[in-house]
Amino acid sequence: MTAGNAIRFDRVQLSLAGRSILNRVSFTIRAGEFIGILGPNGAGKTTLMRAVLGLLAPQHGKIEVFNQPAKRSQTAVGYMPQMRSTNAGLRLSGWDFVAGVVNGHRLGWPSHGPAARAEVERVLGLVGAQALARRPLSQLSGGERQRLLLAQALVGQPRILLLDEPLISLDPHHASAVVELVQGLQRQLAITVLFSAHELNPLLGALDRVLYLGCGEAALGTVEEVITGPVLSRLYGADIEVVRVNGRIFVMSGQHDLQGDAHRRESESRHALAGTHPAHV
Amino acid sequence: MFEYDFMRNAFAAASMVALVAGGVGYFLVLRSQTFAGHALAHIGFTGATGAALLGLSPLWGLVLMTLAGGVGMGLIGERLAQRDVTIGLVLALALGFGLLFLHFYTSAATQANALLFGNVLAVDVTTVWTLVGLGTLCLAALAVISRPLLFASLQPELAEAKGVSLRLYSVLFLAIVALATAECAQIVGVLLVFTLMVGPAAAAQRLTTRVGRGILLSAMLALLAAWLGLILAFYTDWPCSFWIAALSATIYSLSSLSSFRLWRRWSVMSES
Numbered sequence A: 001m002t003a004g005n006a007i008r009f010d011r012v013q014l015s016l017a018g019r020s021i022l023n024r025v026s027f028t029i030r031a032g033e034f035i036g037i038l039g040p041n042g043a044g045k046t047t048l049m050r051a052v053l054g055l056l057a058p059q060h061g062k063i064e065v066f067n068q069p070a071k072r073s074q075t076a077v078g079y080m081p082q083m084r085s086t087n088a089g090l091r092l093s094g095w096d097f098v099a100g101v102v103n104g105h106r107l108g109w110p111s112h113g114p115a116a117r118a119e120v121e122r123v124l125g126l127v128g129a130q131a132l133a134r135r136p137l138s139q140l141s142g143g144e145r146q147r148l149l150l151a152q153a154l155v156g157q158p159r160i161l162l163l164d165e166p167l168i169s170l171d172p173h174h175a176s177a178v179v180e181l182v183q184g185l186q187r188q189l190a191i192t193v194l195f196s197a198h199e200l201n202p203l204l205g206a207l208d209r210v211l212y213l214g215c216g217e218a219a220l221g222t223v224e225e226v227i228t229g230p231v232l233s234r235l236y237g238a239d240i241e242v243v244r245v246n247g248r249i250f251v252m253s254g255q256h257d258l259q260g261d262a263h264r265r266e267s268e269s270r271h272a273l274a275g276t277h278p279a280h281v
Numbered sequence B: 001m002f003e004y005d006f007m008r009n010a011f012a013a014a015s016m017v018a019l020v021a022g023g024v025g026y027f028l029v030l031r032s033q034t035f036a037g038h039a040l041a042h043i044g045f046t047g048a049t050g051a052a053l054l055g056l057s058p059l060w061g062l063v064l065m066t067l068a069g070g071v072g073m074g075l076i077g078e079r080l081a082q083r084d085v086t087i088g089l090v091l092a093l094a095l096g097f098g099l100l101f102l103h104f105y106t107s108a109a110t111q112a113n114a115l116l117f118g119n120v121l122a123v124d125v126t127t128v129w130t131l132v133g134l135g136t137l138c139l140a141a142l143a144v145i146s147r148p149l150l151f152a153s154l155q156p157e158l159a160e161a162k163g164v165s166l167r168l169y170s171v172l173f174l175a176i177v178a179l180a181t182a183e184c185a186q187i188v189g190v191l192l193v194f195t196l197m198v199g200p201a202a203a204a205q206r207l208t209t210r211v212g213r214g215i216l217l218s219a220m221l222a223l224l225a226a227w228l229g230l231i232l233a234f235y236t237d238w239p240c241s242f243w244i245a246a247l248s249a250t251i252y253s254l255s256s257l258s259s260f261r262l263w264r265r266w267s268v269m270s271e272s
Helices: A045-052 A085-089 A094-099 A114-126 A142-154 A172-189 A229-236 A258-267 B005-030 B034-053 B058-076 B084-104 B108-117 B125-154 B156-161 B166-188 B190-197 B199-207 B211-236 B240-271
Strands: A005-016 A019-030 A034-038 A060-065 A077-080 A160-163 A192-196 A209-214 A217-221 A241-245 A248-253
Touching: A005 A045, A005 A192, A019 A045, A019 A060, A019 A192, A019 A209, A019 A217, A034 A045, A034 A172, A045 A060, A045 A160, A045 A192, A077 A142, A077 B156, A085 A142, A094 A114, A094 A142, A114 A142, A114 A172, A142 A160, A142 A172, A160 A172, A172 A192, A209 A229, A217 A229, A229 A241, A248 A258, B005 B034, B005 B125, B005 B166, B005 B190, B005 B199, B005 B211, B034 B058, B034 B084, B034 B108, B034 B166, B034 B190, B058 B108, B058 B125, B058 B166, B108 B190, B125 B156, B125 B166, B156 B166, B166 B190, B166 B240, B190 B199, B190 B211, B190 B240, B199 B211, B199 B240, B211 B240
Parallel strands: A034 A192, A034 A209, A077 A160, A160 A192
Antiparallel strands: A005 A019, A005 A060, A209 A217, A241 A248
16 A cells, blocks of 8 residues: 555646636645545536646656656556546446446447457456446436446556535435545455545545645645645635534535535535535535 | 440549448448538538539538538537537538529539539449548548547546547547548438438448447448449449439438337336
């Protein structure tokens, strides 16, 4: 587990369409860690993951993955993008959806040999989705499709998992199931996990450290080190108060719960759940 | 009916085109790019009438124009190419130009009719061989790129991260669609390309959840529509394109009904 550094950012400057996202940010994530990536909307959580994948080159500084410069087609990194609504209507079976990823970069007809089939079964087994995989995607719930996306990310035995907002649009019950599943995989496979989310509370039991992004800066540390008034005030560029209630943490600006607000804005259209109140996060 | 040369040619041409349309159509429906296919056919109309005006072969005018349109759409990028308004305006403009070319091309009436609605019974041997050549090229190209194309269609962000160029496969695929569209236009005309390329493929995706079976089934259903259409046209003397359009719609409706029943049966089983 203490196999050194998994991801290292060295004075990294990242911009997207002329807008500065990260401003000379440095941090090191150790192999085997469970990192929760948090921050307001547009803080650069997805951009950071795309940079680790080599899809976005830094304007300055360097990004290393297992001490090698980050580049495309790294087998060491598995990636679960944010769920796309376009896949929800597909009448393809879950098995075929996952199998499409196995050797997907190679030319040829999409048939699968014994090794590829075994890989599909392996990743489906890891996320407990063998039964789901027989049904078409259009008949699965959001949480069930989420499992298949996670299975896709595990194809090729990556040593780092980048999970972009897996909890979005999931109710609290399903959200905690996903966190438990990912934590189990992290331990079982001894892999590094970067898990971005709008809210800290669902991740509290699983994460080792928090990477909090905001205002072009980043703070990496334990919850006690990072989730404090002074650190978050710097990252939000506003006066922030951190309130702890019954083991839960609320990040408040004046009277507003910022993480809950961000979550509500994000999920408003998805489910008009009564009471996505701070008490439920 | 096979004692007639024109029926033999028609069957040969329709069979080749149906196989291509079914295979290409499966990916077109999967990628939600059916409207792009429709637009390419309209752009092709301009190419065909323009070529006729210049005294060249309409088929090659059609092929070149759809190919240019397909590659152009791919280069512009998926997001833009999927915008209904952009595509709609481009295809309306293309049809406008097609009409202008017809206006200058005096012996236009039958030519226009054949281009718009197809005239499979008038296909000659040379055209059959051209269609077989182009069709084989289409199927071969599709077979070569189908695996990364599927990956890029199902999970673009992940595919990109694994080194699959989304732009490249978008361009290659739309070039294949362009050729397939030009082929279809020879059988059912530019206005009815949907009947061979989208109807059977959409039905296949309702009937099976597996990729390989889906592609095969799509090709078989397109073949069924083409053959039955020809047979019905022979015995009724109604236009073949009408029959293919009617059969394509029927196949799709039946597939919707049957998948609904299967789903009901499945959900009853899982509840008990």
